[in-house]
Amino acid sequence: MPLQSTKHIWHNGKLIRWEDAHVHVMSHVIHYGSSIFEGIRCYKTEQGAAIFRLPDHMQRMLDSAKIYRMDLPYTLEQLNEAVVETVEANGVAPCYVRPIAFRGYGELGVHPGKNPIEVYVGNFPWGKYVSGDHGADVCISSWNRLAPNTMPTLAKAGANYMNSQLIRMEAFTNGYDEGIGLDVNGLVSEGSGENLFLVYKGQLLTSYLGSSVLAGITRASILTLARDMGISVVEQPIPRELLYIADEVFFTGTAAEVTPIRSIDRILIKDGHAGPVTKQLAAEFFGITSGKRPDRFEWLTPVKVAVEEAVNA
Numbered sequence: 001m002p003l004q005s006t007k008h009i010w011h012n013g014k015l016i017r018w019e020d021a022h023v024h025v026m027s028h029v030i031h032y033g034s035s036i037f038e039g040i041r042c043y044k045t046e047q048g049a050a051i052f053r054l055p056d057h058m059q060r061m062l063d064s065a066k067i068y069r070m071d072l073p074y075t076l077e078q079l080n081e082a083v084v085e086t087v088e089a090n091g092v093a094p095c096y097v098r099p100i101a102f103r104g105y106g107e108l109g110v111h112p113g114k115n116p117i118e119v120y121v122g123n124f125p126w127g128k129y130v131s132g133d134h135g136a137d138v139c140i141s142s143w144n145r146l147a148p149n150t151m152p153t154l155a156k157a158g159a160n161y162m163n164s165q166l167i168r169m170e171a172f173t174n175g176y177d178e179g180i181g182l183d184v185n186g187l188v189s190e191g192s193g194e195n196l197f198l199v200y201k202g203q204l205l206t207s208y209l210g211s212s213v214l215a216g217i218t219r220a221s222i223l224t225l226a227r228d229m230g231i232s233v234v235e236q237p238i239p240r241e242l243l244y245i246a247d248e249v250f251f252t253g254t255a256a257e258v259t260p261i262r263s264i265d266r267i268l269i270k271d272g273h274a275g276p277v278t279k280q281l282a283a284e285f286f287g288i289t290s291g292k293r294p295d296r297f298e299w300l301t302p303v304k305v306a307v308e309e310a311v312n313a
């Protein structure tokens with residue numbers, strides 16, 4: 001997906017021009033993958049542009065930094081403001097927002113030493129992430145997800161995405177829309193950039209946080225919506241074969257939003273169509289993000305970006 005540039009990028013407290021947001025090749029992050037980041041959507045709702053779960057994303061960024069002993073010189077409130085300032089300065093909605101912090105230029109060597117922490121926020125237009133208009137055809141990857149106590153998956157770190165790249169590239173090479181990684185015990189973990197849900201015997205199941213998943217903000221939103229709608233929800237270890245015999249399977253994520261899965265390893269999930277629970281949860285999720293249904297959990301942060309027309313859910 002080619003990147004569409006916008007005018008400004010926020011860097012360490014100031015807006016700079018998109019063209020000027022350079023990084024030196026000898027920066028620590030380039031050599032050792034020392035970055036943490038977020039991916040956030042700003043929607044074009046019927047009431048105007050609004051960022052989805054901004055404080056939750058920025059809190060996760062602070063948590064990722066904490067895990068990697070990175071002292072971000074900004075508070076949660078300042079990071080929230082940085083995102084709002086960037087989105088408003090660029091005047092693009094809907095869009096995808098990418099805050100990132102990394103260890104910069106100064107010393108080389110694995111220990112981060114006195115390298116400065118650089119914080120940037122950029123945003124740009126972005127569309128659908130997982131292809132397949134009538135549900136995604138996905139595979140179980142031959143690559144496992146990160147083993148516990150190696151790379152912490154609760155940190156959204158740039159380096160984790162080397163694993164995600166292997167999963168996604170293998171899936172694409174073999175003609176699938178996305179790949180699912182198993183954890184080192186062979187239990188279901190998640191997609192290369194999405195959490196996974198399934199419906200089995202009337203219950204909504206998702207992998208527990210011990211299965212090497214990212215604690216997705218969309219995952220948390222779906223859990224909240226499901227409980228609120230009276231759907232029984234369980235976070236638990238999930239055997240691979242439960243996916244094949246499930247009634248419904250779907251991905252969640254900021255990029256993927258709610259994406260139904262049609263087949264896994266060419267095995268059709270039920271009749272291959274999005275099931276009633278997926279549809280009900282997707283309707284509620286897109287209802288809130290489009291402003292058509294009340295924002296009853298206060299997930300939307302309004303931003304001042306001119307919105308000409310409403311987005312269709």
Ligand SMILES: Cc1ncc(COP(=O)(O)O)c(C=O)c1O
Pocket residue numbers: 039164190191192193194195213214215216217218219252253254255
């Ligand atoms: C590996 C991985 N899992 C899950 C998710 C979904 O997380 P969220 O809903 O916070 O976007 C993402 C999204 O970035 C991801 O990269």
